[in-house]
Amino acid sequence: MSMPAKPPPFDPADPLGLDDLLDPEDLAVRDTVRAWAGERVLPHVADWYEKGELPGVRELARELGGIGALGMPLDGYGCAGASAVQYGLACLELEAADSGIRSLVSVQGSLAMYAIHRFGSEEQKLRWLPGMAAGEIIGCFGLTEPDHGSDPAAMRTHAKRDGGDWVLNGRKMWITNGSVAGVAVVWARTDDGIRGFVVPTDSAGFSAPEIKHKWSLRASVTSELVLDDVRLPADAVLPGATGLRGPLSCLTHARYGIVWGAMGAARACFEAAVDYAKSREQFGRPIGGFQLTQAKLADMAVELHKGILLAHHLGRRMDAGRLRPEQVSFGKLNNVREAIDICRTARTILGANGISLEYPVMRHATNLESVLTYEGTVEMHQLVLGKALTGIDAFR
Incomplete structure (x- = not known):
């Protein structure tokens, strides 16, 4: 009868031995994100938090794109095609630095990019996703409204047909990345139900005033989205999504x-x-x-x-x-x-x-x-x- 293998020493940093569940590629992703956060965020984040700002957010986004952290689990269009576990490990390491940094990545990849990747046309994907994956374009996601958070079905933002165009009016609130975004995925009520729209933030009638006086997520850009007669072409709508699903x-x-x-x-x-x-x-x-x-x-x-x-x-x-x-x-x-x-x-x-x-x-x-x-x-x-x-x- 062979003797059982001697268990490894107890590791206070990993008391359950959870690293045994990770393969070398998982560990490499985790270590890359941990090193980036340790160098680029941890030395500065207390000062950012105290001042209530996230300076150099566009540079940070490009760096995050450079290490493949934006739209990580998505395939193609410059995205890393990582596993869900690898994306999760990246989120853990980013939030260990600060929730605001993880929010930047989450809204970019899991909300704005994911919406375009899953529900967008091929033209929309080609136009937006490569730049977003590289961090050259920052995205935001407009669903929550000033009076409708937990009940998005009651949203007031609406889009009306005007000839071949759409015209959007409404307000969205508590939108991460809003003031620095180049593109916003905005959900609005239409005669055909709730639809998503890809809105370039330089569109006439679109503005994103930053929300101040926060005592949480201070090292994060949080904004209101204001849409006053924002006119968009017919192909701005996400063709694959109708309703709240x-x-x-x-x-x-x-x-x-x-x-x-x-x-x-x-x-x-x-x-x-x-x-x-x-x-x-x-x-x-x-x-x-x-x-x-x-x-x-x-x-x-x-x-x-x-x-x-x-x-x-x-x-x-x-x-x-x-x-x-x-x-x-x-x-x-x-x-x-x-x-x-x-x-x-x-x-x-x-x-x-x-x-x-x-x-x-x-x-x-x-x-x-x-x-x-x-x-x-x-x-x-x-x-x-x-x-x-x-x-x-x-x-x-």
Whole structure:
């Protein structure tokens, strides 16, 4: 009888051995994005956050395009054609730096590019996707309105036929990338139902004033979209999408990235808490040697790595074509909620230092308050799961 192989040493950074689930290409993608974020974001993001700005966003977008992070899982048109798991790993590493950076990538790839790639004409794909994949063109996605967030079916933005053209009027709110975008995918009510339109942002009547006075996602461009008699040619409409199924499928793709990204923010806070607990001394010893602190760290580690394992499982299902929207709701509901709890617990370990921008904890905690509600609030995902579990629709 052969002796069982000796298990590898326990790795505090990977207590479940989740790296064993990744192949060399997965690890290479993760390491590339981690290195880029460590060099280009982490040294500056606290200052960006404090000032409430994201300077050089167009340069950052081109760099992200250069490492293949924009429209990662899409095929052709200059896109990387990466796996869903690789895209998820990239989202985790980007959000470990800052949620605003992951939002930039998510809106570009999972919303604007995904909508054009899935529902657009060949001419639309050829016109927009290569430049967007390279980061030369930034995109945004206009669905949410000032009075209609969780109920997009009630949107007021409308598009009317005028001869061979479309004329769009309305407002969209809380739009990431809006003020720096070269193209906007805008959803509007028409006589034939809700349709998507590819809107060049230099169109007459289009404007995107930036939203200020945010206390979350401060290192991110957030805007209102204003459409006043924006005239578009007939071929501006996305031919493959009619009704809410189109924009909702885009949101499912973006929510998948959040399942991973939230764990990146949680990991950054957990690592800060561990480092602090090992170096901060009270009562003559590091606070990491006290039972209550160790209990907090153990609970944080359990939820963090369970969340990463859940994200990995959903990624493999997406790669196999078996991922359902209800499962994405499961992941977003759990992982964002647990990430916020990890950040808040990390703040207690750091004490007063936890509110300082010298550490990442409070920045991630406030960012996650936005992540908690965008791409579907907690209540919406609870109701999605409730309907799936009972067969009863409780939305109305």
